Amino acid sequence: GDRFLRRLYPGVLSQVTTAGVNILLLFLTVAMAASRPAAISSADASGVARFIASEACKKVALLTGAGVSVAAGIPDFRSPGGMYATLPADKITCSEEERAMFKREPMYVVDKGIFTHNAFPYLEVRRPFILGSIQKKWKPTVAHWFARLLFEHNLLQSVYTQNIDGLDYHVGLPDDRIVP
Structure with missing residues (x-):
């Protein structure tokens, strides 16, 4: 599944682990399988990657939350060391x-x-x-670059995000594709 993404965007994904890409792609499986069940050959990362690469995939909408930014070192809200637990x-x-x-x-x-x-x-x-x-304390993660990749290939419908870190903007996504 990650070979497709690495081939399309090798500079960004060269350091990403297979597990990281697979987790991201599996997250997308639920939404896409519900809307186009016949187009997805299997409900795993490879099936989702094949679907995204196929002519059947017209647009992808991403729903993101803290999980996509935790890898950048940004604390989430609900974990023991997260924002709510450490709120001053x-x-x-x-x-x-x-x-x-x-x-x-x-x-x-x-x-x-x-x-x-x-x-x-x-x-x-x-x-x-x-x-x-x-201050560039945090850098966009593979999930943010994946959204950029989809945008560059005219596949990104929107990124619906709960995040307040601004990393979606740092990869160059236009305002009209980000729904906070």
Whole structure:
């Protein structure tokens, strides 16, 4: 499965392990198999790669989250060492009531209701991600370059992302293909 990607984009994928590419391709299997079951020869990385390389594949939409950026060294939100577990609630600009809520349930820091009332908690939490990207602390991963590869071959419909690290932009994807 990864030979196809390595052949199309050898400069980017030359250092990527087979397992990394296979995990990414297997992630895509579910969405594509549901929409074009007859076009996928097998529900594994090789089958997905063959489908993407075939004439049957017209567009690919990617749904991404923290998993695509963890390999860049960016912490996810929910793991033991992730953002929620290490949230410095005492240092966030907020009311005491909000602070108590963040300590009880750190996920509230990205809650839309909180944001519309007080944007500071979200913006302060997001700041290290933005600065890290600007300072090139993190580099795009194989998943980000895969999206770029699809774009270059006119196969990328959209990248629907939950990520706030900006790495989709660092590989040169246009704004109209990224849906945050």
